[in-house]
Amino acid sequence: MSRAAILVWLFGLTQIVGYGTLYYSFSVLAPSMAEDLGLAIGWVYGAFSLALLAGGLVSPFVGRAVDRHGAGAVMTFGSLAAAAALVLCATAGNAPMLAMGLVAIEVTAIFVQYEAAFAALVQLTGSDANRRITHLTLIAGFASTIFWPLTSALHDIMSWRDVYLWYAGLHVVLCLPIHIWVARQPRTGGADCATIPDGDTADRPSMGSERRAFALLLIGFSLVGFVISALLVHMIPLLTALGLGSMSAIVGAVFGPAQVLSRVVNMGFGRELHPLRLAMISAGMMVLALGLLAVASPWLVAALMFSALFGLGSGLTSIVRGTVPLALFGSRGYGARIGKLTSARLILSSIAPFAFALVLERAGTAVGLCLLVGLALLAVGALWAIDRQRVRAGLGYSPAE
Template structure:
């Protein structure tokens, strides 16, 4: 199978997966609140609870990925995603709606980045770092496409009907693509037709000495969890946040810059970042995100400042999406990658699950400015966590392996 075909197929399914299961929520949430007679805080609190339970399911999904293959798990996930969207759309009341949201977040762990990254590692471990960068480059358009798509659909359809349309997308596009990838992963490796999987996979060894891995893993999980809190808090509330700061009709324009900025960061990394350690990229990503929040806080409601915020935040978020997949591979290797990434995803989602409710609560009780400041402080702690991994990486001792250049092959 040609690598570019794999990445292209996964890129399409990631755009649809993130667009339908995640980015659409902030557009549809006000209508959901009206239908269920809930405040915005309670609606986003339901999302937080769903994210929490989805995070708890992630390690179990990671073990299934290692045991059965990421392609098969993602195929099942496409069906689950469609069923969850339908369940949410047809929910007769609040309790059924919350269970539908929980199903959506559990299905997300089957089909979004963690599973897609694992598929790339399982197919070609030595080239996975570069493939992950290419994948996130394509998937970065999810918000740019699905915020306006969701808004346009919602102008003519109810939120329930929009979810039903999105369920069809997961069944009609994502399921066939994931099933095709699953069949390709089961083909015998070695000589064969040009479309078959190329050469047997050579595992990647982690660069960290085993004695340093527990503390490095704890620091990495902490950094990713806090970054995800910042990302979820701002992204879920992006348009309401900008409107509250006085941007008004320009909020949608500012929001649409986020996706291209993500793509720009990934393209820049692909062209110029090949020689940088992934932990350095993690530090850069973690620094950009709180810096963006402070930039917005200091310049609102100035439009140019808001546009700069969207670009800087998108750059940080774009790099973060890459290093969530490449840093665990660089530090710990490809053996057990699916389960390891599932554990990272679990903690990351559990922590970030509080973000939608917490940010909405802070905006309502102490104001938008304080909400942004608290979020920036969380992001700053993530910077310190990744700097700790830098120190561990540079403190070489007897028996430490040489750093790997994983991006050498493609």
């Protein structure tokens, strides 16, 4: 097995642990946190939104650290910090301490989750990074599948505090040694080179203003993040309000498998597509999914198609947020760029559930869906504008570009 393949499998393991312990476990344990400390469940979810916002604010600094010190070193620190954050949260005795613990968890998550792992693959595999990022997202896509039932099973036999303490141990015993090994590997790309996704290190033709293209990419990715965050939190209540009743849970269950399916299909057929075009398809699926739900609900078949399209688009989004910046701008400064993109996405995602709930309460379901359709269309438009900029610069979209 090649070093690149080993890296993907090892990162797949640490990403499953990272997302499972630092993100997916929260929804299972949140009711017990609230009951244990005598808090309203809404307060706990509000603290979690604040934590996501804090993660978004520190993301640019983490990105620059990745370029300066290497992704492996940053992820090594992140493993220790994540373990400490979980212990801090597990020992919280009051509401402020719980909030501090949740903020610490989501801040340290930035050091060990996708964006840091993507940067590590860029630095360690160079020209092969795009393909390896796709493989990694396929493996890590099973984080919720594994950790939702695992957390529930553990919580049946121990308190939420003990679950977090066990998860802290996972970061030290499992993730830390892997990240230490990664930190010792020699770089083949990254901050000191300008590797292009196909391995051609010749100078790339300029597509014009890279600052404008990056701003458009930031807008597109942030809007897609807002739509996904708003829908994921409110999907079941939204489907119920649209008249699907008890079938809402079944419709929602289609989302997860569709996410994984999109990554499998992309491995087989997406290699011939430029990552920017794949990003446009991903955002376009959001528009189709929401439009279908708006005009055809409560027809069950339409709702199932909505969930499938939404899952396919969301699955592709996880891939393109790592591959598009590399394809457009090369690997020089990749960590800083992806840090800024992650920051904007997380900040908007943190306010999306509250903002969308407010719209649903004040204006109704139809207006809420129209709002999300409009935001998804704006995302497609921002990505299309980058496409036009490339075309005007005479750049094509062949896989060997």
